[in-house]
Amino acid sequence: MEPTLHIGRLAGKVALISGAAKGIGLAIGQRFWQEGATVYLSDVFAPEAVGAMAAQPRMHYLVLDVQNEGAWAAAVDRIVAEQGHLDVLVNNAGILGLGHGPQNPEESSLESWELIHRINLAGVFLGCKHAIRAMKGHPERGGSIVNIASRSGVVGVADMAAYASSKAAVRNHTRSVALYCGRQGYNIRCNALNPADILTDMWEQMLGQGDARARALREVVAGIPLGHMGDPADVAAAAVFLASDDAKFVTGAELNIDGGVLAGSASAPKQHQ
Numbered sequence: 554m555e556p557t558l559h560i561g562r563l564a565g566k567v568a569l570i571s572g573a574a575k576g577i578g579l580a581i582g583q584r585f586w587q588e589g590a591t592v593y594l595s596d597v598f599a600p601e602a603v604g605a606m607a608a609q610p611r612m613h614y615l616v617l618d619v620q621n622e623g624a625w626a627a628a629v630d631r632i633v634a635e636q637g638h639l640d641v642l643v644n645n646a647g648i649l650g651l652g653h654g655p656q657n658p659e660e661s662s663l664e665s666w667e668l669i670h671r672i673n674l675a676g677v678f679l680g681c682k683h684a685i686r687a688m689k690g691h692p693e694r695g696g697s698i699v700n701i702a703s704r705s706g707v708v709g710v711a712d713m714a715a716y717a718s719s720k721a722a723v724r725n726h727t728r729s730v731a732l733y734c735g736r737q738g739y740n741i742r743c744n745a746l747n748p749a750d751i752l753t754d755m756w757e758q759m760l761g762q763g764d765a766r767a768r769a770l771r772e773v774v775a776g777i778p779l780g781h782m783g784d785p786a787d788v789a790a791a792a793v794f795l796a797s798d799d800a801k802f803v804t805g806a807e808l809n810i811d812g813g814v815l816a817g818s819a820s821a822p823k824q825h826q
């Protein structure tokens with residue numbers, strides 16, 4: 554993987570990204586690498602291409618199930634042992650809960666509700682906890698935690714209730730972490746990104762195939778002010794800002810990466826001629 558863009562905004566930084574075998578997490582890892590960071594991609598599984606990815610200088614891959622506190626402790630300890638410090642954590646791993654039964658508030662099973670919160674929310678809590686442990690020893694470096702929340706954590710979602718609840722809690726935990734680290738004088742910042750309508754496997758699972766996919770895609774795009782779906786690289790660009798020293802006075806904040814979706818509302822007043 555040769556960098557096409559190397560501005561070096563993250564040169565010298567060491568970053569860990571969860572759920573980074575594909576989609577938004579992989580795009581963030583690739584962009585961080587292009588910006589000069591040493592990157593530890595991680596995911597619950599090791600994809601076939603992992604050998605090629607990890608063969609690049611400054612690029613590493615490790616298996617990390619975000620539900621497992623022991624795995625977080627081991628991952629962070631390994632990075633500190635190999636690099637001396639951890640500067641950036643992106644808590645990106647997340648699931649919608651497709652394949653775990655209906656996800657509306659009436660029919661969801663307690664089991665799927667707990668699984669989704671365990672991965673999407675407890676996974677973020679554990680990541681923050683262990684990143685703080687590693688980062689607080691280096692206040693001169695300034696740590697940055699970027700939590701990938703969602704538009705679905707800002708509004709309710711009738712058919713993805715546990716997902717929406719977990720992402721809303723991630724947004725709030727981001728603020729608690731930011732306030733706590735500020736009070737402790739750790740110089741660790743914590744911010745959230747709220748993506749929406751980014752075309753990854755997560756959306757492909759919902760869109761289906763063939764004509765049905767084309768119809769479903771048209772329906773989704775009709776609700777996006779910028780008129781098209783987003784790309785994982787759009788989220789990666791915002792993550793670079795929050796991870797970099799350009800954002801050294803930004804903490805407890807969030808940024809919507811949504812093509813304008815959250816700027817408006819359905820049934821807003823307008824002039825009918």
Ligand SMILES: NC(=O)c1ccc[n+]([C@@H]2O[C@H](COP(=O)([O-])OP(=O)(O)OC[C@H]3O[C@@H](n4cnc5c(N)ncnc54)[C@H](O)[C@@H]3O)[C@@H](O)[C@H]2O)c1
Nearest residue numbers: 572576577597618619645646647703748749750751753755
């Ligand atoms: N795609 C969008 O439009 C969108 C919108 C809002 C928020 N998000 C969020 O962005 C993040 C990435 O989503 P994506 O669209 O790239 O989805 P994706 O399904 O392509 O990737 C998610 C990754 O998380 C990994 N993962 C799942 N469970 C895990 C676990 N227990 N431990 C570690 N990794 C695990 C998966 O293996 C996968 O590689 C998610 O948190 C998602 O909720 C995505």
